[in-house]
Amino acid sequence: IQTTVEVTLEDVLKGCSQTIAIPETVMQNGKRRETVPAREVSVNLPPGVEDGQRLRVPGEGTRNSTNTRVGSLFINVIVAEDRNFKRVGNDL
Numbered sequence: 001i002q003t004t005v006e007v008t009l010e011d012v013l014k015g016c017s018q019t020i021a022i023p024e025t026v027m028q029n030g031k032r033r034e035t036v037p038a039r040e041v042s043v044n045l046p047p048g049v050e051d052g053q054r055l056r057v058p059g060e061g062t063r064n065s066t067n068t069r070v071g072s073l074f075i076n077v078i079v080a081e082d083r084n085f086k087r088v089g090n091d092l
Contacts, residue, residue: 001061002074007045009082015047022060022073041073048090051079
């Protein structure tokens with residue numbers, strides 16, 4: 001499963017925790033079946049995360065036919081522009 005989160009420059013500086021709603025996909029009789037509601041996953045984004053960085057959260061991917069979680073959740077990070085500061089590498 002892959003998703004995108006947008007963070008602020010302050011989030012990049014301090015690190016942050018975000019809750020992400022993930023649509024639940026369940027395998028049934030060898031076929032994919034969407035279920036609702038989406039599940040929520042809380043992830044910690046480390047300080048210094050970069051725009052375009054891809055983070056991996058093991059064990060939060062899709063479920064297999066026995067409904068056990070397998071695979072990983074991949075998070076693509078977008079850092080929102082700040083009107084007062086600009087990041088250049090690790091400098092503001």
